């Protein structure tokens with residue numbers, strides 16, 4: 060058996076480290092039922108999937124003599140992080156000064172996204188984005204393109220070449236934006252359908268029908284999106300909902316017949332399982348119930364909501380709905396300000412603190428992995444360590460920076476360590492990332 064600190068790209072038979080994963084939501088099931096931690100653990104891989112998980116001492120004896128073990132002790136090894144809402148054409152919009160949502164869209168985002176008519180720009184940004192996600196320990200993303208089908212062609216081609224699980228769609232938008240960014244109900248439908256037929260199901264790719272939001276889609280376009288959704292009932296849908304009060308007022312003006320914002324999407328059959336609604340800050344009780352009863356997911360984007368001053372997500376209200384609303388947490392690059400899911404849950408913790416609510420580190424790390432997998436309805440493939448699951452994982456160094464190294468000296472429990480990791484950690488805490496068992500990123504000081 061070959062035990063190595065720096066596995067050659069391509070072939071790893073097992074990963075050794077402090078294994079941490081979740082089998083349920085610690086908030087619902089309690090930490091004893093939900094959290095799995097093996098101090099000296101081994102993740103045995105076969106054909107990109109998990110073959111076995113458990114104590115290294117016992118499992119190592121089952122491996123052949125020439126097995127390659129990537130030894131990441133003393134680091135934590137977890138299922139790869141999942142980012143269920145971000146925008147590929149916004150990597151050069153991130154950190155644009157001083158605007159609320161609608162101003163920010165008009166002043167920066169709608170200007171920038173016009174550049175993505177150029178396939179070379181889409182390809183370069185896709186390469187940058189996927190590199191940045193992997194550097195941050197993110198192995199799955201639900202991604203918006205620009206209105207141009209070529210933006211998704213570029214992103215899917217890049218993800219396919221890396222064997223990375225990406226859900227994505229070109230945005231459908233036929234009004235309230237510059238002419239160069241508009242499709243029509245017909246072209247939006249046809250272009251989305253062509254992308255589905257060409258890409259959905261190839262490698263680890265899946266398509267998301269992506270009407271940008273009700274402000275930029277006419278009734279005819281939402282109807283076309285609904286028709287597409289009906290034709291492809293297994294497809295994801297992604298859009299924005301109830302992020303900003305001016306946005307909500309605009310939707311009320313544009314759809315005067317609708318009792319609220321969510322009812323607009325309901326009217327067109329867009330509220331259903333695998334439908335992902337970004338933000339969901341200002342929802343009424345009726346709207347939360349509509350999402351939960353339909354099996355749709357609310358995706359909170361805390362760094363974005365703070366940056367744009369949009370408001371504070373109400374996790375307690377989502378949990379209190381009957382049934383509870385499925386909740387995910389995401390970066391929303393480039394309204395969001397960090398690619399790091401660690402930073403994202405750090406800001407989520409602070410958002411909830413302002414609401415008088417709490418997020419334990421176990422709840423936070425569950426959300427980054429199995430919770431987000433459930434929000435995407437992908438928990439049968441990713442988000443936990445179980446035989447048969449796809450072997451995407453992240454290796455985390457809880458002492459990666461001087462501040463973390465100093466603070467971690469006083470830490471006595473896993474709970475405390477995870478809290479330090481989420482509050483002080485970022486891409487620097489990611490020592491390595493694996494996609495389907497293959498090394499996909501390794502930091503210099505891993």
Ligand code: GUN
Pocket residue numbers: 146160164168271272299302363391394
């Ligand atoms: N609503 C519609 N489009 C967008 C977008 O690109 N970013 C955010 N944060 N909200 C939106």
Ligand code: ZN
Pocket residue numbers: 144145146299337391394
């Ligand atoms: Zn968004």
